[in-house]
Amino acid sequence: MPMKPYEFDRRYGELDQVVSAHIGQNAEVVDGNGDADGRAPSHALQAYLRHTWHTRPWALAIAEQQLREYARFPPGRLRLRLGEFYSVPDVGLPESRTQDWLLQLADQVRHSVDSSEVPMPSVPRTHWEWQARFPELAQFLGGWFSQDMVDEFPDHEAAVSHYEATTDGALVARLVGEVAELLALNLEETDYVLGLAELGLEVDPPAPLSAGVWLESVMGRLGRPGPKYGPSPTGG
Template sequence: MKPLEFDRRYGELDQVIAAYVGLSADDTPDRPSKALTAYLRHTWHTRPWALSVAEQQLRTYAQNPPGRLRQRLGEFYPVPDIGLPEGEIQQWLLLVADHVKQSIEEGRVPPPVRLPVTPWEWRARFPELHQFLGGWFSQDMPDEFDDHDAAVRDYAASAAPTVVARVVGEVRELLVLGLEEVDYAVAVAELGMEVDPPAPYAPSGWLAVMAERLAGPRAEYVQEGE
């Protein structure tokens, strides 16, 4: 299926399902799950118009499950394993759609939280930082770069300036929260960092230094690393 057609049919449905990865689909008629609450909280804040799209796509998919022909042609959305028996997924999708509809019609907006609650919410709130840490500081980093600074230089030289600026902004947003150091360790891990910060820095200290370097003049920073 072409990307445009996929987005029209399943794009926001996919966002909702992604919010459940690694969590329980334990929604009840009286209470949305932690995963759905995180999706609603973030989406109300950033893309409130997408909620009606999510409700429609969830309901349409549940009411019109793919038949054999669509499955054979690959023109359907394969719901990932969310810990529910296959026979219960249809009713669960309708329940989630009902919660989204109720949130819209009654203005039920989950209250803001200081820290993201779920892995999906971490990545949705800090998307560019997630791409940076997950792409340049995975467990393969020591095999690809001499040290952390070399990885930062490579990112600064290869990423578009506007994207680098977004990373700097997201780091500063994270730092201004004034978290305990253990919470910053959790944050960078949730955002994809699989190696420890370089000595002698704690996670927050390294984030601050890294942001300052990325915020400096691009040409000067790249030249210093050469």
Template sequence: MKPLEHDRKYGELDQVICAYLGQAADDTADERSVALDSYLRQTWPTRPWAIATAEQQLREYAQHPPGRLRLRLGEFYPVPDIGLAEAQIQGWLLLVADHLKKSVEEGDVPPPGTPQTRWEWHARFPELGQLLGGWFSQDMPDEFDGHAAALADYRGTTHPSVVTELVGELHELLALLNDADEADYALAVAELGMEVEPPAPYAMSGWLALIADRLTGFRAQYRPPSAPQQD
């Protein structure tokens, strides 16, 4: 299936389903799951219109499920394994669609808070996830001569505007976890993809603050516009 066609039919459905990966699809008629609350908590402030799109796509998929042949041909979105039997998927999709409809019609929004799922951590801190998962994975010791070298590589290969976004996310995370202990910081960075310890002598919180400070001083070279030519 071509990307444009996929996004038109299943793009927001895919976002909802991805929010459930690694989480229990235990929604009931009266209660939303942790995964669905995570999706709504992150989507309402940034893309509120997408929730209605998700509701429509979920309902349409449930009411017109694909046959095996069309799935094999790649003409439909294959629902990933979310821990439900195949016979349960249709009813669950309709239940989630009902919850999304209620959220839109009644303004039923989860309160702000710390991300509760891996999907939500990455939805809220996308560029920090790129840094920690890409430059501070378990392969970092084989690729770089320490944490400072890895950070320098990120800084030197990333557009300045994206670096600025990362600094903003770092400050947001530090503010969010301001009263938390180091175990909460460790959980956050692990969910965002970090697989190495911070460099000595820093605790995780101090190292994140150090990164923000070092990247704040990074400025792109500015080339002034050429002076207009005289006739």
């Protein structure tokens, strides 16, 4: 979703992605050999780098520039209160540490680019990464299979039918692709359950199906070509 006001997208859009990836996670760096200072990226930054390298690699340079610019010229409290600048969300660090932390993030993003260290694809490790990697699946589960499902639909099949009937076909196809990608991870059943919860599922799959088997059934159902309407090419 675009940031508001619109100007924030241009100045802070990628900065917001990096910081948002750390919400609810440990923002501090961990020991290792991740940069010249011997500090490896946090798990949250690793998730951001992994996803961005494989989807929008050009955005890494923008992230580094926005992180560094904000850290070097932080806005005063009055301008933040007036809404003239982006306010960095609370990631569990004291305010006195935020400026140095943003510079560390910028250094680590730059190191990743300069070294061409592209993280290998893996199972998402954070809530942000689950949501970023499977956005349409998150929309499907969070919108049709929240705890309110039992009040809106008689069963899971009815909810799937409603999604199919009210969603653009291109988005339905995208959902099918995301489910196929998730199943290709070959997770254990408990990991599917945890992953679907991160994506917004708040009800159990229909008995007696496991989470993985239910995903397969949804993919099979929505992946079937629908009926074609209108005149045939021959005019019949």
